[in-house]
Amino acid sequence: MSAKKADANGGAALTRPENQGAAEKATRGTLKYVDDQFGSASFLKRSMDKVFPDHWSFMLGEIALYSFVILLLSGVYLTLFFHASQNVVQYNGSYQPLRGVQMTEAYASTLHISFDVRGGLLMRQIHHWAALIFVTSIVVHMFRVFFTGAFRKPRTINWHIGTILMILGILEGFAGYSLPDDLLSGTGLRIAYSVAESIPVVGTYVCYFLFGGNYPGQDIISRLFIIHVLLVPGILLALISAHMMILWHQKHTDFPGPGKTEDNVIGTKFYPGFFLKTNGFLFMVFGMITALAAFAQINPVWLYGPYNAGQVSAGSQPDWYILFLEGSLRMMPNWETHIWHHTISWNILIPGVILPGIMFNLLALYPNIEAWVTKDKAYHNLLDRPRDVPVRTGLGVMSLTFYMVLVAGGANDILASTFHWSLQATTWVLRVLLIALPPIAFKVTKRFCLGLQHHDEALLHHGVETGIIRRLPSGAYIEVEEPLPAKKAETLAKQIGYDPHHHGDGHAAIAAGDGHEPAPADGHTQTVTRPVGVLAKARTKLEDFWDEPREPVPDTQPHPEN
Amino acid sequence: MPPPRKRVGRRPTDDNPATVERASDQHILEQTAETEEEERFAELQVAALFLVGTAMLIFFIVAYFAISIRDNLGQYSNYALGGSLALALFAIGGGFIVWAKKLLPHEKAIQDRHDFHSPEAEEIEAENTFLAGVDDMGLGKHKILRRSLLGALGLFPLPLVIMLRDLGPLPHRSLLRTGWRAGVRLVDLDTRLPIKLGTVEIGGLVTVMPEGFTDVDEDALAPSMLIRFGPGQIMSKKEREWGVADHVVYSKICTHAGCPISLLEQQTHHLLCPCHQSTFDMVNDAKVIFGPAARPLPQLRIGLDSEGYFIAKGPYSQAVGPSFWERR
Known part of the structure; x- marks a missing residue:
């Protein structure tokens, strides 16, 4: 504690203090021991001094990281008791209703763990x-x-990397959900x-090989088990480490502010x-998850019974992140060639393979597509507000709408029976x-964003309304x-992309995709040469669509100073 | 000078940033501290939270041994263990957070960001070094070297892939096999007993399996439904002829995604798959009338043996269950 700020002056020759307490001595000794072997002192110093911006939304990724830690710990515990085997045994445990029933060892050991x-x-x-x-936290973090x-x-x-983590997370969840070999998970595996x-x-x-x-x-079951406890978690761990190291190296983004x-x-x-x-x-x-585990029952496999190819329970829904696939399977027309x-069964191939393939690829490649369209090659450490990039926000809400209709489709039987439809x-x-809603969502969202921008610009140009009415010498009344x-x-100007030093000329500095460089005043990129080729023309069209100039705020009121 | 409270860890305020000290590329913008009284109170708060955590952990250990998991299906034990562990974790986590927010100096630090890309000269040097290496290795010059290398490396993964061959048998004929063959009796899936003509009520549905079924492999495609309709209800001539006295048997495995179908509507004779709601008209050759399934459910030809029990007159005439590439 005594030498807390000893190195504050940087350059001055530093010496270790004379009178060190036992704890300080041990700490310094350990740090020196490690440094002697790795030369870690400068890294350690830099890391400890690293500055992290504060915003509640930056904790979403932390939730994902910590729930992964909890998954590893609880998962290792479960492997100590779980038998990944499809050998048929007779259940003799303490859950009375299933005593004497033939079931796989996987299901029996899950009952054993539970009771x-x-x-x-x-x-x-x-x-x-x-x-x-x-x-869930991965998905919200991605939002x-x-x-x-x-x-x-x-x-x-x-x-x-993050997109791959999300996809692997979904696969890992599905694999884990299938392991207990109960009636519900067996139906999922069958699909x-x-x-x-x-x-x-x-x-x-x-199928035959798998x-x-x-x-x-x-x-x-035994193959899924090794995929679930070793293969996928290993890849997840490696990719999460890479994700974090990149974040650490690049430093976190932050919202604009003073x-x-x-x-x-x-x-x-x-x-x-x-x-x-x-x-x-x-x-x-960890506490939140434990509280849920204590008081909110989840996946009571003993109620479903062991898997049996001849039985299914009605109204069976998978975990939420599989629902969109279930929905796309349910909504698909019955095409088969x-x-x-x-035989090509489009009724499964399209909703089960092609559609998710397209969705995940678009999601992964979106940054590249956006950069290609906007020709934005600049570094960005400051974040946008959604309203300031209406097309991106619109596309995001549009995709979410599409996704949500699929999810609703996964519960169409529940919707129908609940509302008697x-x-x-x-x-x-x-x-x-599914077809009609996404474009509407895009239009509405973009309109909303433009309206909010309009409001911001009005705030910046005209200020806040005070409710005070004044009469001008000319006889006109103004507020x-x-x-x-x-x-x-200043914050607002930064958020909406004004250069505060060039007041007046500036819609759409943000629309040019770069807060740094001055953008052409009309918001369009001036193309000197005519674009050649279909791709280049499409790109120019898309860029125009992206950069659609903002409406300037009409100066309807005379200013009181005038 | 009592500093303003509740500023810690929040977004930067409107205060005038003043540089306090500079160490490396990071320095403190502003730093304030609680008064001594506040600090003492915060210390007590943190200590109290940690004590609650300790108490809850002890409670957990006691509950582990004291509460039997035989009572109420283990729910009491679950509440006690989970509840105490959750409280312990909340208390410890809360202790850390209060500690960080109230006992650490309230400071706002600023740090420079550096360009991510290297200076251009360094980039070019790296490119040059890499390309010079390619040159040194002669990859551009020695065509035969390059091609033979590609051949060797290209084949390298093949042994690894081939070794996956024994993961399972090849599909071929077994895709069509179900365990049904001529003369085999229909038995109830639950009771495993054969079924006599006249024991099923009109409108009744019994899930049947071939007699002597086991729980594995082809039997997953065997589950079938024996349905008895009222006289004259079956519309299709072929359906009537393949059945016996208004009793018909259809595959229970949905032709869409393979779920076992179970919901027969008595009035309409529609059969609904609970997974994706494919609907089949059971008095009309099980034709699809709604949903994602593309094909009718296959029908099994049945007859009666000398004792009056239902038997299959042969295997299914087409593949049962979902479609696949090899299906004709």
């Missing part, structure tokens, strides 16, 4: 809740990154098998402030909405408007 291992049920529920929160443009250069590759089977030419081979024969085979520029970070130092807070947050996330003694009508309405406080105006 005969103290704290086993808690661990199972912690693991399942953590999985849901893991995927934040998308709508604020945090994926722009230089963070594009990290967005790609997954059919989806793989629908792939032309190789489908049945993929399942070790025709469905259900004898191998899928004193904040593209070239600085303002916030809390990693050590001790951020370190203490984020560890506290780790415990809070028979040619040359072969006809199931067929519900499905047809959803089919129409006195008070300019925004300087700092607020």
Whole structure:
């Protein structure tokens, strides 16, 4: 404690203090021991001094990270008791209703964990809740990154890694959900098998190799187990490490604000402030998941019974992140082609393979597409507000709308029975909405964004309405408007992309995609040469669409000074 | 000078930033601290939270041994263990956060960002070094070297892929096999007993399997439905002829995604798949009338043996379950 700020003066020759207490001596000794071997002191110093910006939305990724830690811990515990085997045994555990029933060892050991291992049920529920929160927080974290443009250069590759993490998270969740071999998970596996089977030419081979024969085979549980506990978590761990190291190296983005520029970070130092807070947050996330596991029952597999190819429970819904696939399968028209003694079942291939393929690829490549359209090659460390980039925000809401209709489709039977609608009508309405709603969502969102921008510009130009009415010498009445406080105006100007030093000329500096360089006043990029080729023409068209100039704020009122 | 409270960790305020000190590229913009009284109170708060955490952890250990998981399906044990662990974690986490917010100096730091790309000279040097290496290796010059290398490296993954071959058998004929063959009796899936003519009520549906079924492989495609309709209700001539006295048997495995179908509407004779709501008209050759399924459910030809039990007259005449490439 005594030498806390000893190195504050940087250059001056530093010596270790004479009288060190035992604790200080031990700490310095350890640090020196490590430094002697790795030369780690300068890295350590830099890391501890690293500044992290503060905003609540930056904690979403932390939730994902910490729920992953919890998944690893609880998962290891579960593997100590789980038997990944499809050997049929007779259940003799303490859950009375299923005693004497033939079932696979996988299901029997899941019952054993739930009813005969103290704290086993808690661990199972912690693991399942953590999985849901893991995927959910990844998705919400992605919303934040998308709508604020945090994926722009230089963070594009990290967005790609993040997308892969999300997809792997979904696969990992599905694999884990299938392991207990209960009736519900067996139905999910059966559908997954059919989806793989629908792939032309190789489908049945993929299935036979994965399942070790025709469905259900004898191998899928033990193979899924090793995929679930070793292969995917290993890849997840490696990619999460890469994700974090890139974040660390590049420093976190931040929202515009007083004193904040593209070239600085303002916030809390990693050590001790951020370190203490984020560890506290780790415990809070763990606590929240444990509380859910204690009081909110999840996946009570004993109620479903063991898997049986001849049975299914009605109204069975998968975990939420699979629902969109379930919805696309349900909404798809029943197309199937028979040619040359072969069958292509579009009714599964399109909703189960092609559609998710397109969706995930678009999601992953969005930063590259946006950069290509806007010709934006600049670095971005300051975030956009969604309203300031209407086309991106519109596209995001449009995609979300499409996704949400798919999710609703995954619950069409529940919707129909809850509201007493006809199931067929519900499905047809959803089919129409899937096509019609997204473009409307785009238009409305863009309009909203432009309206909000308009409001901001009015605030900046005219200030706040005071409610004070004054009469001018000419006889006209005006309402006195008070300019925004300087700092607020500065933040707002930055957010909407005005260069504060060039007042007046500036819509659409942001539209040019770069807060740094001055943009052409009309918001259009001046193209000197005519674009050649279909792609180049399309690009110019898209760029015009992106950069559609903002309407200037009409100067309807005379200013009181005049 | 009592500093303003509740500023810690928040977004930068409107205060005038004043540089306090400079160390490396990071320095403190502003720094304030709580008064001593406030600090003492915060210290007590943090300590109290940590004590609650400790107490809850002890409670957890006691509950682990004291509360039986035989009671109420283990729910009491779950509430006690989960509740105490959650409270302990909340308390410890809360302690950390209060500690960070109230006992650390309130400071706002600023740090420069550096360009991510290297100076251009360095970039060019790296490119040059890399290309010079390519030159040194002669990859451009020695065509035969390049091609043979591509050949070797290109084939390298093949052994690894080929070794996956024994993961499972090849599909071929087994895609069509179901365990149904001529003369085999229909047995109830649950009771495993054969079914006699006249034991199923009109409008009744029994899930049937081939007699002697086991729980594996082809049996997953075998589940079928024996349905008895009222006289004259079956519209299709072929359907009537393949059945016996208004009893017909259809595959239970949906032709869409393979779920077992179960919901028969008595009035309309429509059969609904619970997974994706494909609907089949069961008195009309199980034709698809709604939903994503493309094909009718296959029908099994049935007859009666000498004792009056239902038997299959042969295997299914087409592949059962979802479509696949090899299906004709």
